[in-house]
Amino acid sequence: MLKSFVFSCFQFLAISFTTLTKSWILFLAHFGMLLLVDKINLYGELNGHEECVNTVEFNSTGDLLVSGSDDKHVVLWNWATKSKTLSYASGHLDNIFQARIIPFADEKKIVTSPADGQVRLGEILENGQVRTRKLGEHQGRVHNLAVDPGSPHIFYSSGEDGLVQHVS
Template sequence: MIVVEGSGLVRRIGLAGKLIGHEDWVNTIEFNRCGDCLVSGSDDRRVMLWNVASKALVLSYDSGHARNVLQARIMPFINDTVIVTSGGDGQVRLGQVTDNGNLQTIELGKHNGHVHKLAVEPGSPHMFYSCGEDGFVQRVSFFGPDSEHVMSGSDYGHIFVWKKKDGRVIRIMEGNKCIVNQVEPHPNIPVFASSGLEKDITLWAPVSDNIPPLVHELLHIMESSRQTRDNVSRLRLRPEVLMDVFRPNRRQ
């Protein structure tokens, strides 16, 4: 883990745990509205629900998708009993825990291609939107009590945090050995989760005041990027340039 500059909680964030259960790459993670549970979906076509505090697996089921699960969302205000998913097979599906404790999945609709994004209507337990390949935009996440930071994964296995106001990189963390394709902030506390081309989900939280100084890691990352992108020449970059340089690629 390395740091460029920063203060407060962002400086203290470190590895807080792993959620281990999937058998292939994890494509999607999201906290529920209260932040005590996290849902994940994977190339193994399974959906898993986790207790964040205990890191225990609460629920695991076959999504019913014929290809990888690209998005999973917990519908709000119904006790985390309904999860909607989308996948590489174009399907949009619903998984629901019934009153007798069983779980059933049904297909709600189908796109002509990969469905990369689901968005829940704020405040509604019954309405959400899906977006297929014709409208895909790579995701970044906002972090902090006033959303003053922007976070993104990268092709280099690192998580980047920079100030939204001026685009300064303030933190770089080693996410995994390969690509980090999603970072998901907790809705209430300074915690976030990340996933990528690994089977595990990583939890991050303020855990230490012992932050090592920047040595050669950032220079190595920037030099690797500079080989293919001529406009990466210094640490202080415009936000739109940072978005372009560190945009992660998903495996479809």
């Protein structure tokens, strides 16, 4: 049974099961800080965004976490050690609403969608730098991304323009 809770000054982002600890983690945002709650106890804080955090998502193994924010940055986290692995400017012109790690790509590819309508791919290069490029665009905000769990090359985006775009 799923219950709703009201958290004063907190924005509920997601609840997700991780195979690493075999438990459910609740994600909350509070003034640019991402809070991890395990068993309704505060597990830790991940500090790295300057503005409101809008999205969090585990990788396929549950050991890494990606977040996106109104600060237009993407952060990759080792959430168990509460450490930032990587942070980069997404290339978006507006708030990031969704960020997803592409499966079967060695955690080197992250797709993002924002309020500016662009769907962008961030590719982590061997030297640690990140190259971003536009893959698609909607007329209006892009609120959701869905990655095909069996393919590193297929995902879908949906936007305020009423379209679902298939990107491969």
